[in-house]
Amino acid sequence: MRPWLLSLPQSGPCGVTALAAATARRALPGALAGRLGRAAYSTDAPAGQESAMDKFFSQAASRSPGHRFPVDLPPPEVIIPGYSSESPSSSDKARTTPILQPLPGFAGGPDAPAPVTNSNSLSNQLFKTQLTTLPSGLKVATTRTGAVVINTGVFVRSGTRYDNLPHSGLAQYLDLHALRGTTNLPHDMVSKRIIELGGMLTFGSDRELTICQTSVMPADLYKSHEFISDIIRNPLFSEAAHEECTYLAPEQLRMLEEMPTNYAGNDLLHQVAFGGRTSDGVYTGGRPLGQALATSTPPSLDAVRQFHANLFRPENALVAFVGGVDHDQMVDLVHDMYETQPWRTPDPQVVDPSTIITNANAEYIGGEFWAPSQPPNAMEPLPTSHLVLGFESPGYNDPAFFALSVATFLLGGGASFSSGGPGKGVFTRLYRNVLCRHPWVNLAFSHSMPYRETGIFYVYASFSQGREKQMARIVLHELMGLMHVLPEELQRAKNQLRSAIFMGLESSVNNLDDTGRQCLYYSSRMSAEETIARLDAVTTDDLAMVAQRLLGLPGCLDYRFNVPPRVSDILDDNATSPWGSKGFCPTIITLSDTPNTAITSDFLLSNFR
Incomplete structure (x- = not known):
């Protein structure tokens, strides 16, 4: 050189x-x-x-x-x-000029011109969400942004919690059937239409929702919803397609089981936490995301068809748009594509409608589960154990929901190696107190999953075999530590959560998901300003009460969480929250080499000081 x-x-x-x-x-x-x-x-x-x-x-x-x-x-x-x-x-x-000071003449500098503001400018109309309910009950939600590309999709109240009693895996089979042809388009034409729209179309279900979404240019918006409407209302459900699904569904589950982080921290956790029956003898939140491999036969084609007809109804759905769209024009588009077209109705001759759940409440029961860990492989070359310690948590309608969100970010966590570079998440408690102090821990993080009436919060850890009890004590100690939070720790967690919210809104896909879910859950969308106001209202006392309720300590159920006025219109502040009323009721998943290393509730209770 x-x-x-x-x-x-x-x-x-x-x-x-x-x-x-x-x-x-x-x-x-x-x-x-x-x-x-x-x-x-x-x-x-x-x-x-x-x-x-x-x-x-x-x-x-x-x-x-x-x-x-x-x-x-x-x-x-x-x-x-x-x-x-x-x-x-x-x-x-x-x-x-100091590095933290803007240079003279640049934006924010001492010589910079004052910004030009105009109360009538388009910028004041951006990121505003409008919601309209059509006569059939179908909702239309739009969020106007400056993006040229329009993200749009249909959100339906469906998913694994609505599986009927004789079967599991109905939502998974519905996903597999969805893009294999409609009554108007054969399978090859469906694939061709997706390619014509840019190849950006997804269809998938979780526990409470089924979402079909795409990203298109404005010129293709009408054509895209003509296609999506056909997929939502008229899937073909052919015998040939069902045979393919019967082969693919177990393979998807086997692939999931090979990823302990997703399998133990999702399907297994929910099956143990919500796996019991309600007082009506109905399974709800504990249904697996897919067909249970060892305990269930594949659902019949008639059962999948009836599952679709019962849940895919106009009053159960919402069509969302994010981009440079006009709300009134989108309402007209949805009226033409969905309101004037027929939707399927349940056929009582095929399946007894009483066996299909439409509004069952999930009931948390907790429990313990052990399974052998995966043998060493390319992802985990050394013998590794996995521990998931979960507790019932508030649902998204609960006033304590935001306090739990702050607590989750305060605990944080990460991996011993981060592809994002050093320094990511190092100020969170699980990173400082667990990963940095115990070199035998490979992974430790906290996560919460809220649902309509309840939720589950858990800490996941991956570590060297033989240290299961030590790991359980450490996790329990960190959860108890939420009762003692310094003000600077609380502010740091709020800042991280605030940053994550605004960074997420930079993505049009995330914006669409947020618009669809909130408008379907709340019939309204909480603005970023309202969300920040809710976060700012969280105190160290709120975090202490969240920890006490998670652990089921007595005397904490009467605590009232602060909710700002506008947010209280969205969250159900007057609802009686059931979580924490069962006492110490954990959900414990242990993946290790032998059953005698499994963690039990009695062991945790003996270390509960």
Whole structure:
């Protein structure tokens, strides 16, 4: 490397771009190097004279393509407006301005012009959500943004919690059937339509919702909903497609079981936490996301068809749009595509409607489960155990929901190696107190999953085999530590959560998901300002009460959480919260080498100090 590349001129700031451009020119053909050089370098010279740099690049352009530049190439002089070598005062200002202070003349600096504001500008209309309910009960929600691409989708109250009694896996089979043809389009035409729309269409279910969404240009919006409406209302449910689904469903579950973080922290956790029956003898929240491999036969085609007809109803659905859209126009579009078209109705001759759940409440029961851990593999080359310790938590209608969210971010966590680089999450308690102090811990994080009437909060840990009891004590100690939170810790957790919220809203896909879920859950959407107000209202006393309720300590059920006025219209502040009323009732999942290493409630209770 030439010496001048290591000592760039000090008469004015020089950017990395100039360094990269100069390095790249060393091996470029002469003519291309000449054009690149003139674009990046100063060519100031008296009128009518050719500058030294112009002369140099003119010679370079005439050389052979493989010719390299001479060693005595003069250092480049990069011109930045206001900071050239001929304006030392500006350069001095740049060098003497503290890094946390804006440079003079730039946005926020002392010489910057005042921002122009206009109360009637389009910016004041952005990120506002509007909601309309059509006569059939179908909802239309729009969030206007400045994006050209429109994200849109249909949200339906469906999912595994609505599986009927004889079967599990109905939601999974519905997902597999959805894009395998409609009554109007065969399978190959469905694939062709998806490609025509850019190949950006997904259809999937979780425990409470089924979502079909896509991203399209404005010109394709009408065509996309013509297609989505057909998928939602008229899936084909052919015998041939059902045979394919019967083969694919178990394979999906086997792939899930090979990922302990997703399997133990999701399906297993829910089956143990909500796996019992309600007082009506009905399974609800504990239904697995897919067909239970060992305990269930595949659902029949008639059962899948009836499951769709019972739940995919206009009053059960919402169509959402995020982008540069007009609300009234979107309401007209949805009216044409969904309101005037027929929806399927349940057929009592096929399946008894009384066996299909439509509004059952999930009931948390807790419990213990042990299974052998996976043998060493490429992802986990050493013998590894996994522990999931969960507790009942508030649902998204509970006034304590935001306090739990702050507590989750305060605990945080991460992995012993982060692909995002060092420093990510290092100020959270699980990172500082667990990962940094115990080198045998590979992974530790906290997470909460709220539902309509309840939820589950858990801490997941992956660690070296033989340390199961030690890991359980550590996790329990950290949960009890939520009763003693310093004000600066609380503020840091709020800042992290606030940052995550606003960063998430930068994504149109996340914005669509947030619009659809909130409008379907609350019939309203909480603005970012209202969300921040709710976060700011959380106190250290709120976190202490959340911890006490999670652990089922007596005397904590009468505590009233602070809810700002506007937020109290959305959250059910007057509802009696059932969580914490069962006492100490954990859900424990242990994946280890032998059953005698499984963690039990009695062991945790003996360490509960």
